[in-house]
Each structure stands twice: as C-alpha cells, then as structure tokens.
Amino acid sequence: MRFPSLVWTAVLAGCGVGVTETTDIPYDSRFSEDVLDIYNPHTAGTARPAVLVIHGGGWAEGIYRNSLAPQANWLAEAGYVAVNIEYRLTPVASFPAQVQDCFCALAYMRAHATELAIDPDRIAGVGYSAGGHLVSMLATTADDPIVAPDCGVGPAAPLDAVVTGAGIEDMAAMPQFPVVTSFVGASLADDPELYQEASPLAHVAAGDPPYLFVSGDGDWLVNFDHQDKPMIAALDAVGTETRLLEIPGGGHVLNGSTDGGEWELPLTSFDTPPAQDAMLDFLEHTIGPPP
Numbered sequence: 001m002r003f004p005s006l007v008w009t010a011v012l013a014g015c016g017v018g019v020t021e022t023t024d025i026p027y028d029s030r031f032s033e034d035v036l037d038i039y040n041p042h043t044a045g046t047a048r049p050a051v052l053v054i055h056g057g058g059w060a061e062g063i064y065r066n067s068l069a070p071q072a073n074w075l076a077e078a079g080y081v082a083v084n085i086e087y088r089l090t091p092v093a094s095f096p097a098q099v100q101d102c103f104c105a106l107a108y109m110r111a112h113a114t115e116l117a118i119d120p121d122r123i124a125g126v127g128y129s130a131g132g133h134l135v136s137m138l139a140t141t142a143d144d145p146i147v148a149p150d151c152g153v154g155p156a157a158p159l160d161a162v163v164t165g166a167g168i169e170d171m172a173a174m175p176q177f178p179v180v181t182s183f184v185g186a187s188l189a190d191d192p193e194l195y196q197e198a199s200p201l202a203h204v205a206a207g208d209p210p211y212l213f214v215s216g217d218g219d220w221l222v223n224f225d226h227q228d229k230p231m232i233a234a235l236d237a238v239g240t241e242t243r244l245l246e247i248p249g250g251g252h253v254l255n256g257s258t259d260g261g262e263w264e265l266p267l268t269s270f271d272t273p274p275a276q277d278a279m280l281d282f283l284e285h286t287i288g289p290p291p
Helices: 065-077 097-111 130-140 178-184 192-197 228-237 273-286
Strands: 007-011 018-026 035-041 048-054 081-085 118-128 161-165 211-216 242-247
Touching: 018 065, 035 065, 048 065, 048 097, 048 130, 065 081, 065 118, 081 097, 097 118, 097 130, 118 130, 118 273, 130 161, 161 273, 211 228, 211 273, 228 242, 242 273
Parallel strands: 048 081, 048 118, 118 161, 161 211, 211 242
Antiparallel strands: 007 018, 018 035, 035 081
C-alpha cells in the first residue's frame, strides 16, 4: 500500500511517546471527498485496537474532519490507531451516501489492517452529532440492503463498539430541521419510510455492539429524551450493553460556564475531561487496551 508523502510527527511532552499522522489517504477512489487521516502511535508492538473517528456538521458542507483532529490525536496518544475520515456531504449527496462512505472507510481499515498495525476485530467508532448518527448506523445497519455499499476493498461489517456524542438516532423526531430534510432527501410527510431507514433506532437488533452515549444536559439541538433515551431503551431491550455520561451544562456547540457566565470553551461535551476519561475507559472495556 502506498501512502501520501505528507507525514508529520508530534512527540508527547514528558513521556517520549509520539504520534505519526499520515494525511489525505483515499479510501474510495470513486469520490474525491472520501479521504482519511491516520494517527498512529510510534511505539512498537502487536496490532492495536483502532478507532474510526467521524465528524459532525449536519451531514452538510462546512465542517470537515479537522474538527475532530484533536480527538483523533489524543486517542492515538492513548495508544489507539485513530482514523479520521471525510465523507460525501449535502447538498452534493444525500442518504444513504454518507452511511455507505463510512462503511467503505471501515472496510478499508480492515482490508489494510496489517499495514496499519490494526487488529481488524477490535475497531470502535467515535462520532459527534451527525458523526454520532453515522457511527450508530455502522453499528446497526450492516445487513440493510438500502445502505449496503459497493466498496472496492471488501464488504461492509459493523463496528465492535460505539461512542456517540449528541447523535441523532431517530430522524422522525427532528423533521423541522432543514439539515435533516436535506440529508434524508425528502420531507417526513413525503417519505416516512425513508426516515425510518435513516434512523439507527429503527434497526436495533440483538447482537448490536456496546454503546457509550455522551450527552450534554444543555443541548438545545439534539434532545436527550427524543434521541438517546429511546435508543438506550431499545438497545437494553435486546441485551446490548449501554453506558451513559451526562455532562452538566453541556450544550451542542457551546457549554455552560462553571463560574456563572454564559458560555465557555470547550466547544462540545465531547471535549470535556470527563468525556475523554469515559471514552478511554469504555474503549479499554470493549475493544481492549493498547499493547
């Protein structure tokens, strides 16, 4: 396998462990948007568990994989191989294109597991907002012919664990949002069955991988009671392990201030230290600790 030439290395302060980032690797040559960046720890060892990182942004042009580059980097610093992807976006493409692209990125990781030092049987997905929806689709729809992609590198297969932050699990619960209508490609009134097809909640079944939900209690966009709560109940009903971390004051794009002010950074609940700790604990529990 040939990688692009742009490679840079960052050394973790104080511990001598570094991360090599290899950028702009095409994972599906049919679409120029379908590229990924690989964050690989340089410590020697056996094949590592890996994390597929999927950005949000309403499935629409304007927010790209660089928005989750810090998360991909700290996952690699923790010892995981992190793969941060781009995928086709609206208005150029609508459902199921985004899901199919993400399945092809996952298939690429497994097909090139040896070169990437990845254990193909230990791959988790981490996504925020629209990315949270997409990792959830990768966990629940691998056998759905509507989203099945024609990946050049191999067949689609589900993730082994899911971390979803403020992910949309039920499209029908958000019909008033233009980004949802644009993504699905129709209104709820015109095509309610397509809204079901695009919703992870409608595909929950026994054997789905374990989930960690990260939710801010101040999220005005993705309502916990309408999204995470019914998804957790559905997964629990089929025997899938679920965990929930609620971030006090956590919003969708800004968090409430701890000192009484209106807003403060970090930008999302995903960026908080409790969320990062919970993610690493969940990953160690599900796909295992790095060697």
